[in-house]
Amino acid sequence: MKLYLDPGHGGSDPGASGNGLKEKDINIDIALRIRSLLTTNYENVQVRMSRTNDSTKSLQQRTNEANRWRADFYMSIHCNSFNGVANGYEDYIHNLLSDQSRTANYQDILHDEIIKVNRLNNRGQKKANFHVLRESTMDAFLSENGFIDNSKDAALMKQTSWRQKVAEGHVNGLVKAFKLNRKTTNPSPGDPSNPNTLFKVIAGSFKSKKNADARVTFLKGKGVEAFVTTATISNERWYRVQAGAFSNRKNAEERLNTIENTGVDAFIEI
Structure with missing residues (x-):
């Protein structure tokens, strides 16, 4: 399956903003997590x-x-804004598509999986004439992951663990929609009967090793052991800071909380 993953906005176009956040930053954070998963x-x-x-x-x-x-699927990641009061999650396909179309079926699956985990008010499945839905030649889907100008939604957006859950919801939908198979070298997530399951705490991914080394030094100064690993994602080399690997998710979450209390964003990877 070839996925074109589109974090909305970026650069000179920040998108919506509110509560100290910019949409472009939330979008790319979620999208990078989707790609990694x-x-x-x-x-x-x-x-x-x-x-x-x-x-x-x-x-x-x-x-x-x-x-x-010639992607098989176009997925565009966004956040919403309106009047500071509106809140919740909604997603879109093109308005000319019928409810019986293949794209609509994909939307059904994705919507159900995302709302299971995102802790947002469900505003439903919608249709619109957005450019990325109209001009893409493949099935296309756009998600609006909360209202950045709503204080309740924005409080969730600021949480690394929430952004990771939103990414997982999108991935779970893609797995079901496209019947993806898990790599045999990777155990099923959270399966306590599998002794090889590891919950890795990742405290940053950098294109520059110097920046990754600086993050390790910072964490060690806070009493958190960490080291730099490398990963190749979509033919790009990344330097990732790993701050522990645990067979028990609770222990990984405790380490995650310790790191986030230092002001550093982190997430758990399986």
């Missing part, structure tokens, strides 16, 4: 992203790139 854990998955950093890219460039690549 898919490429690490599932077979026969290729992921191409419209951006992997804070860069500017037009809507036309994004859909042209997805079309040239």
Whole structure:
């Protein structure tokens, strides 16, 4: 399955903002987590992203790139805003598609999986004439993951653990929709009967090793042991800071809380 993953906005286009957050930052954080979960854990998955950093890219460039690549699915990640009062999650497919279309079926599956984990008010499944839904030649889906100008939704967006759960919800939907197979070298997540299950605490991913080393030094200064590992994701080399690997998820969550109390974002990877 070839997934074109599109974190909305970026660069000179910050998207919506509120409560000290910018939409472009939340979008790419969730999208990078989706990519990592898919490429690490599932077979026969290729992921191409419209951006992997804070860069500017037009809507036309994004859909042209997805079309040239002949992606199987276009997934666009966004956050919403309105009046500070509106809140919740909603997702979209193109307004000319019928409820019986293949895209609508994918939306049904994705919506159900995402709302299981995102702790947001369910605003339902919708249709719209958005550029990325109209101009992409493959099935396309756009998620609006909360209202950034709503204090309750924004409080969740600030939590690394919440962004990881939202990413997992999107991945769970893709796994069901496209019948993806888990890599045999990776155990089923959270399976206590599998002694090989490890919950790794990742405290940052960097293109620069110097930045990764600086993060390790900072954490060690706070009494947290950490080291740098490397990972290749979509043909790009990343330096990741690992701060523990645990067979018990509770222990991993305790380490995660310790790290986040230092002001560093972290997440648990299986």
